[in-house]
Amino acid sequence: MSKIENYNFSGKKAIVRVDFNVPFNEKFEITDDTRIRAAMPTIQKILKDGGSAIIMSHLGRPKGKVNPDFSLNHIKAHLAKTVGTDVIFAGDCVGSEVKAKAESLKPGQILLLENLRFYLEEEGKPKLPEGASDEETKVAKAEMKEKQKAFSKELASLADVYVNDAFGTAHRAHASTAVIADYFDTDSKMFGFLIESEVQSLDKVVKEPKRPFTAIMGGAKVSSKITIIENLLDKVDNLILGGGMTFTFMKARGGKVGNSICEDEYLDLAKEIEKKAKEKGVNLLLASDVVAGDSFSNDANTQIVSADDIPEGWEGLDAGPNSVKEFCHVIENSATILWNGPVGVFEMDTFAKGSRAVADAIVAGTKKGAFSLIGGGDSVACINKFGLADGVSYISTAGGALLEYLEGKELPGIKAIRG
Ligand SMILES: Nc1ncnc2c1ncn2[C@@H]1O[C@H](COP(=O)(O)OP(=O)(O)OP(=O)(O)O)[C@@H](O)[C@H]1O
Numbered sequence: 001m002s003k004i005e006n007y008n009f010s011g012k013k014a015i016v017r018v019d020f021n022v023p024f025n026e027k028f029e030i031t032d033d034t035r036i037r038a039a040m041p042t043i044q045k046i047l048k049d050g051g052s053a054i055i056m057s058h059l060g061r062p063k064g065k066v067n068p069d070f071s072l073n074h075i076k077a078h079l080a081k082t083v084g085t086d087v088i089f090a091g092d093c094v095g096s097e098v099k100a101k102a103e104s105l106k107p108g109q110i111l112l113l114e115n116l117r118f119y120l121e122e123e124g125k126p127k128l129p130e131g132a133s134d135e136e137t138k139v140a141k142a143e144m145k146e147k148q149k150a151f152s153k154e155l156a157s158l159a160d161v162y163v164n165d166a167f168g169t170a171h172r173a174h175a176s177t178a179v180i181a182d183y184f185d186t187d188s189k190m191f192g193f194l195i196e197s198e199v200q201s202l203d204k205v206v207k208e209p210k211r212p213f214t215a216i217m218g219g220a221k222v223s224s225k226i227t228i229i230e231n232l233l234d235k236v237d238n239l240i241l242g243g244g245m246t247f248t249f250m251k252a253r254g255g256k257v258g259n260s261i262c263e264d265e266y267l268d269l270a271k272e273i274e275k276k277a278k279e280k281g282v283n284l285l286l287a288s289d290v291v292a293g294d295s296f297s298n299d300a301n302t303q304i305v306s307a308d309d310i311p312e313g314w315e316g317l318d319a320g321p322n323s324v325k326e327f328c329h330v331i332e333n334s335a336t337i338l339w340n341g342p343v344g345v346f347e348m349d350t351f352a353k354g355s356r357a358v359a360d361a362i363v364a365g366t367k368k369g370a371f372s373l374i375g376g377g378d379s380v381a382c383i384n385k386f387g388l389a390d391g392v393s394y395i396s397t398a399g400g401a402l403l404e405y406l407e408g409k410e411l412p413g414i415k416a417i418r419g
């Protein structure tokens, strides 16, 4: 593989896989463009060298069907404004018209391809009829594998060089993130600057973190974070579990959770995690008190209650003042801090104080010299909402990919280039 910093794109067409899977409001305005801005160093380098960039991405999960709501055309104007140059929209991602547009690209120009997931070939999962037999499934999967190769080859044929800068999608073994790399020789494929810096920053947490190492895992559900929580028990000194998952743990301890979000099928696992934490000497912190609301609304009536004694008809929606004090003391005295998932419903101001305090403590810890890393779509939205992004050492653009990397898994998008 080549190194982007040493590569000269002059006269070359580079096909760049980015992750422009960004959030929109109902007017199709981008509500957080972090991922677009994060791709700029790579795109600018290609253009500045005198190359042209063919940008490809997915947006949402259109499941192999053309759906105007998920068109990359919604991103075109914002991309053009961010790069500071016109963007040509291809209207499709493969086919003769796209090929012609790619061929006529001049140095300094950008061609934006249509959403790759309008084709089933991108994800490589065949659509199976209901009740398909094992044999039918096997045949359909083999056929799709061939189609995926052809699709990847066609994408590759648009350019001289392949750059993968989509860290947010590096955990997917898709046509544009992995298979395409087979159609470029070693010197003509590389990571973009974003993947390089994501890996470098995550390694500070994964490999030999400075101690004490504190992870704050929050969010709505235990189920979506269970593997990472188990895995972190081998790495961290302090594990703060907040947000909705608090109540599965509280119920597992025999507490009353009222109407709080709770996953009964994970009660045994929650007990197991508490036991393992004790065995491994990990300081596991759960909220001692919470702000409960009488409805899931910013206008709810609220009261502060013990986290294991939520009255019927009430639900825990934020960490309470005592919990916040306990969490922040640990965070501010850490040398490595990882935050994934808000500790309350931060989208509603009434229940945002806990997450705000955690964010402030991370900034304070960082000022004292800690390395802090925040990842996950909602956590990044949360730190941006508070205007504190500059006070953190690194903000990852990834959600699922970040968690898989932290779990120690080899990401297909990285393996495809590194070999
Ligand atoms: N006590 C709670 N009850 C219900 N929902 C909660 C609670 N605490 C936090 N949440 C919700 O959890 C959501 C964030 O969880 P999630 O696990 O998705 O975070 P993330 O990992 O940062 O984001 P992503 O999954 O997009 O990468 C927020 O929308 C927040 O409102």
Ligand SMILES: O=C(O)[C@H](O)COP(=O)(O)O
Pocket (backbone or CB within 6 Å): 019, 021, 060, 061, 168, 169, 172, 398, 399, 400, 401
């Ligand atoms: O937002 C993300 O985590 C990435 O863009 C990957 O999206 P996916 O989960 O739909 O593959």
